[in-house]
Amino acid sequence: MKHFTINARNNIGYVYFDLLGEKVNKFNREVMSEFKELIDTLKTRTDLDAVILFSKKPGNFIAGADIQLIQSAKNAEEATELARAGQDLLNQWEDLPMATVVAINGTCMGGGCELSLASAAIVMSNDPAARIGLPETLLGIIPGMGGCVRMPWKVGIAQAFDLILSGKTLTGEKAYKAGLADACIQKENFEESVFTWVNSNLSKLKKRERIAKEPxxxxxxxxxxxxxxxNPIGRSVVFKKAREGVLSKTKGKYPAPMEAIRVIEEIGTGYQANFRGKKRDQVLLVEAKGFGQMAATDVSKACIQLFFLTEGIKKANGLTDGKTAETKKIASGAVLGAGVMGGGIAHLLADKGVSVIMKDIGLPGLEIGIQSALALFKKSLKRKSITHRQFEQKLNRIAPTTTYDGFKGSEVVIEAVIEKMELKQAVLKELENFLQDDCVIATNTSSLSVTKMQSVMAKPERFAGMHFFNPVHRMPLVEVIRGEKSSDLAVSQIFQFSKQIGKTPIVVKDSPGFLVNRLLMPYLTEAAVMVSEGVRIEEMDPAMLEFGMPMGPIELIDEVGLDVGDKVGHILHDAFGERMSTPNTFSKLLEQKRLGKKTGAGFYLYSGKDKKDKQLDPNIYQILGVNPEKNKITAxxxxxRCVFSMVNEAARCLEEKVVETPQDVDLGMIMGTGFPPFRGGLLRFADAYGVAKIVTRLEELSKKYGMRFTPSEALKKVAARGKFYA
Ligand SMILES: NC(=O)c1ccc[n+]([C@@H]2O[C@H](COP(=O)([O-])OP(=O)(O)OC[C@H]3O[C@@H](n4cnc5c(N)ncnc54)[C@H](O)[C@@H]3O)[C@@H](O)[C@H]2O)c1
Known part of the structure; x- marks a missing residue:
C-alpha cells in the first residue's frame, strides 16, 4: 500500500494515513481501493484487539471524499452508485473484528467524519485545528457514506440536524460535549495519549459499549x-422545526438540507438499536438515493464550482504567468483611521491573531473603533465561540493610539481614513517616515485611484489597494488593487495576507469602481430608476429576493448609505459617461439627510435594537414625488433590468482586464455582494441563461428604456463565441 502503513504495539494495531503527493488526506478512487486492501489485511490480524487510525498530515485528518469524484458522476444513478461504494467500504470497516479507533488531530470533514462514525470510538485532540463536521449540504449534497444514518444515532436527531443542516464543524471539546467524540485529549504528546486511552478503555471498546457522553x-x-x-409526536416537532429553520434561511433555494431532513425522517429511528428490524443496508440505500438526487441538481453543481473557485484562491498567490514573490506571514500590523472600516479591520486582525496598532487623529475616533471591536468580541463570547481568556487576548491585541509610536514594528499598514485624495496622500507621505523599509502599505479606498495615491510616495512600489467590504467581519471579499507602480511583492503580500485573515481576495486593476462597485452600481441605479418610473418597491425588492439576492436592491441602497452610493455613482458617471448616469431619486432623499439605515431612514424606516426592524416608509412615494402603479412591470x-445590466458591464470589465477571468467576476459578486451562490455567480448564470439571449433581451430593453442597456461590443463578442466560461 502506498498511502497506508500498518504497525502494531502488541495487541494494538495502528495505521498511518498519508496520501502521497497531497497536502490533505481524502478519499479518491485509489485511496478507496487501498482502504479496501487495508481492511482485508486487518481482517486477518487476529492478534489485534484494536486498531487506531492516525493521519500523518499536519493539521488534517481526512478532508473528505474527493469532490472531483462527485462532480464526475454523470447523473443521479451514477452518484448513488458512488455513495453505495463508499458505504460498503465503511460497513466493512465497521464490521472489522477488532475495535476501530480514529485519532483526530486536524480537520476531519465529510467522508472523514463518516469513517469516524463507523468506528468504535472517536478520539480528538484539543487543538483548535482539530475539527469534525459534515459540510456536504454546503456543497448542495447530503452526507452519502452513512452520515445521515450514524450521526443521528450518535448525537441524537436535533444535534445531527444542527451539524448536517448548517455544515458547521466542532472542535474536540465541543464534539466531546455533544457526545460525538468519545474523548478529547491534550494535543501535546497526542499519539501516546491515544494509546493510553485505548488501553484503558479496551474492554468497553471490544464490547462496542458507548464511551461518548449520552447525546x-x-x-x-x-x-x-x-x-x-x-416519541412520534415529539419527533414530528423536531422535524417541523428543522424544516422551518431551513426554509427561513434558504428561502427554498437550496434543496440539500431539506433532502437531508427527509432522508433522516424516512430512515426513522430504527437504527438506534442496531437498525431494529430494518437492515443497515436498507437505511443506507435511502441515504444513497438522496445523495444521488442531490448530486445531480444544478444547485450542487454550482456550489461545487464555487468550492473549486475558493480552492483555486487558496493555491493562488495573486500574480499571473507563474510569477512568485517572497511573502511572509504577518504577525503585526497597523490601521490608520478608527472609523467604521478601520475599527472593523482592527477587530478582524486581532481576531485572527495579528497584533494591531489602531491610529486615529483624536480620542473620539479611537473610542468608536474600540467600542465596535469590543461589541463584536462580546458577541462571540456570548455565542460561546470564544472563551473569556480568548476574549481578553484578542481585545488586548488592539493598541489604540494617536501617534506613530510603535509603527516601526508593523509589517503591514492599512490606511482607512476619510475618502479624500488629498488627505490620503498627505497621510501616506507622513506615514512613510515611521516605517521599516519592508513594511507593505495598503489603502482601503473604495473609489479613489491607487495609482494617483501612490504617486506622492517615496516608495510607491510597496503600496497597493486592499478593499474590504462593510461590515468587515461578515463580508468575505477583499479586492486587491494593483496600482501602476505596485510591485509584485506588495500585491502578492496583500493577497496572501487577506487569506491569512480569512478573506477571499481577487486582484483587480486600478480603475474606477474597481470590480464590485462598478458592477453593483448599474444594478442599484436601475432599481432607483424603476422607483422613479413608478415601479413599486414592494414588488421590486421581493422580485430580487426571489431571484436569490440576500436583500432587495432598494434595501441594499439603504444599507450601503445613499451618500456613499451617490458618491460612487458620480465617480462612475464621470468615468464612463451616460450609461452610468445616476437618477435623481437619490437626491431627493439626500436633501433630507435620509442616508439609509445609518440615519434610521432612507427608503425604509429603521427602528429597534441595532435598527433591525424595518418597514417601507408609508410616505416614501410622496416624498419622492412619484405615483407607483401596481404590477407596472413584471417581476x-x-x-x-437589474441583472443583465451587470452582465453587460461585466463583459466590459473582462475585456478591459479589470479582472483576468470570469471566475474572478463570479467570486467577486458572490463574496462581495451575496449574488446567489446557487446560481454559481453572475457569469455562470449568464452562461446558463444564454449570452446570446441576453444580448437580444438587452436590445429590447434598450429600445424601451434607453441606451444604458445597449449591449456592449464585449458582450456581443462573448455571445458570438458562446459563453463566458470556455
Ligand atoms: N464605509 C464603507 O462602507 C466602506 C467600505 C469600503 C471601503 N471604505 C473606505 O474606507 C475608508 C474609511 O471609511 P469609513 O467609512 O471607515 O470612514 P469613517 O468616517 O467612519 O472613518 C474615518 C476615520 O478616519 C479618521 N481620520 C481622519 N484623518 C485621519 C488621519 N490623518 N489619521 C488617522 N485617522 C484619521 C477619522 O477620525 C475617522 O475616525 C474610506 O476610504 C472609504 O472609502 C468604506
Whole structure:
C-alpha cells in the first residue's frame, strides 16, 4: 500500500494515513481501493484487539471524499452508485473484528467524519485545528457514506440536524460535549495519549459499549429532550422545526438540507438499536438515493464550482504567468483611521491573531473603533465561540493610539481614513517616515485611484489597494488593487495576507469602481430608476429576493448609505459617461439627510435594537414625488433590468482586464455582494441563461428604456463565441 502503513504495539494495531503527493488526506478512487486492501489485511490480524487510525498530515485528518469524484458522476444513478461504494467500504470497516479507533488531530470533514462514525470510538485532540463536521449540504449534497444514518444515532436527531443542516464543524471539546467524540485529549504528546486511552478503555471498546457522553436529545438534556426524540409526536416537532429553520434561511433555494431532513425522517429511528428490524443496508440505500438526487441538481453543481473557485484562491498567490514573490506571514500590523472600516479591520486582525496598532487623529475616533471591536468580541463570547481568556487576548491585541509610536514594528499598514485624495496622500507621505523599509502599505479606498495615491510616495512600489467590504467581519471579499507602480511583492503580500485573515481576495486593476462597485452600481441605479418610473418597491425588492439576492436592491441602497452610493455613482458617471448616469431619486432623499439605515431612514424606516426592524416608509412615494402603479412591470422584467445590466458591464470589465477571468467576476459578486451562490455567480448564470439571449433581451430593453442597456461590443463578442466560461 502506498498511502497506508500498518504497525502494531502488541495487541494494538495502528495505521498511518498519508496520501502521497497531497497536502490533505481524502478519499479518491485509489485511496478507496487501498482502504479496501487495508481492511482485508486487518481482517486477518487476529492478534489485534484494536486498531487506531492516525493521519500523518499536519493539521488534517481526512478532508473528505474527493469532490472531483462527485462532480464526475454523470447523473443521479451514477452518484448513488458512488455513495453505495463508499458505504460498503465503511460497513466493512465497521464490521472489522477488532475495535476501530480514529485519532483526530486536524480537520476531519465529510467522508472523514463518516469513517469516524463507523468506528468504535472517536478520539480528538484539543487543538483548535482539530475539527469534525459534515459540510456536504454546503456543497448542495447530503452526507452519502452513512452520515445521515450514524450521526443521528450518535448525537441524537436535533444535534445531527444542527451539524448536517448548517455544515458547521466542532472542535474536540465541543464534539466531546455533544457526545460525538468519545474523548478529547491534550494535543501535546497526542499519539501516546491515544494509546493510553485505548488501553484503558479496551474492554468497553471490544464490547462496542458507548464511551461518548449520552447525546443531548432534542438538542437539550433531560426528560424533555428524550420525550422530543423518542416519541412520534415529539419527533414530528423536531422535524417541523428543522424544516422551518431551513426554509427561513434558504428561502427554498437550496434543496440539500431539506433532502437531508427527509432522508433522516424516512430512515426513522430504527437504527438506534442496531437498525431494529430494518437492515443497515436498507437505511443506507435511502441515504444513497438522496445523495444521488442531490448530486445531480444544478444547485450542487454550482456550489461545487464555487468550492473549486475558493480552492483555486487558496493555491493562488495573486500574480499571473507563474510569477512568485517572497511573502511572509504577518504577525503585526497597523490601521490608520478608527472609523467604521478601520475599527472593523482592527477587530478582524486581532481576531485572527495579528497584533494591531489602531491610529486615529483624536480620542473620539479611537473610542468608536474600540467600542465596535469590543461589541463584536462580546458577541462571540456570548455565542460561546470564544472563551473569556480568548476574549481578553484578542481585545488586548488592539493598541489604540494617536501617534506613530510603535509603527516601526508593523509589517503591514492599512490606511482607512476619510475618502479624500488629498488627505490620503498627505497621510501616506507622513506615514512613510515611521516605517521599516519592508513594511507593505495598503489603502482601503473604495473609489479613489491607487495609482494617483501612490504617486506622492517615496516608495510607491510597496503600496497597493486592499478593499474590504462593510461590515468587515461578515463580508468575505477583499479586492486587491494593483496600482501602476505596485510591485509584485506588495500585491502578492496583500493577497496572501487577506487569506491569512480569512478573506477571499481577487486582484483587480486600478480603475474606477474597481470590480464590485462598478458592477453593483448599474444594478442599484436601475432599481432607483424603476422607483422613479413608478415601479413599486414592494414588488421590486421581493422580485430580487426571489431571484436569490440576500436583500432587495432598494434595501441594499439603504444599507450601503445613499451618500456613499451617490458618491460612487458620480465617480462612475464621470468615468464612463451616460450609461452610468445616476437618477435623481437619490437626491431627493439626500436633501433630507435620509442616508439609509445609518440615519434610521432612507427608503425604509429603521427602528429597534441595532435598527433591525424595518418597514417601507408609508410616505416614501410622496416624498419622492412619484405615483407607483401596481404590477407596472413584471417581476421578470425587474430581474432582467437589474441583472443583465451587470452582465453587460461585466463583459466590459473582462475585456478591459479589470479582472483576468470570469471566475474572478463570479467570486467577486458572490463574496462581495451575496449574488446567489446557487446560481454559481453572475457569469455562470449568464452562461446558463444564454449570452446570446441576453444580448437580444438587452436590445429590447434598450429600445424601451434607453441606451444604458445597449449591449456592449464585449458582450456581443462573448455571445458570438458562446459563453463566458470556455
Ligand atoms: N464605509 C464603507 O462602507 C466602506 C467600505 C469600503 C471601503 N471604505 C473606505 O474606507 C475608508 C474609511 O471609511 P469609513 O467609512 O471607515 O470612514 P469613517 O468616517 O467612519 O472613518 C474615518 C476615520 O478616519 C479618521 N481620520 C481622519 N484623518 C485621519 C488621519 N490623518 N489619521 C488617522 N485617522 C484619521 C477619522 O477620525 C475617522 O475616525 C474610506 O476610504 C472609504 O472609502 C468604506
Amino acid at each position: 443531548k436529545l432534542g438538542g437539550m438534556g433531560g426528560v424533555v429532550g428524550a420525550m422530543l426524540e423518542n 421578470e422584467e425587474i430581474v432582467d
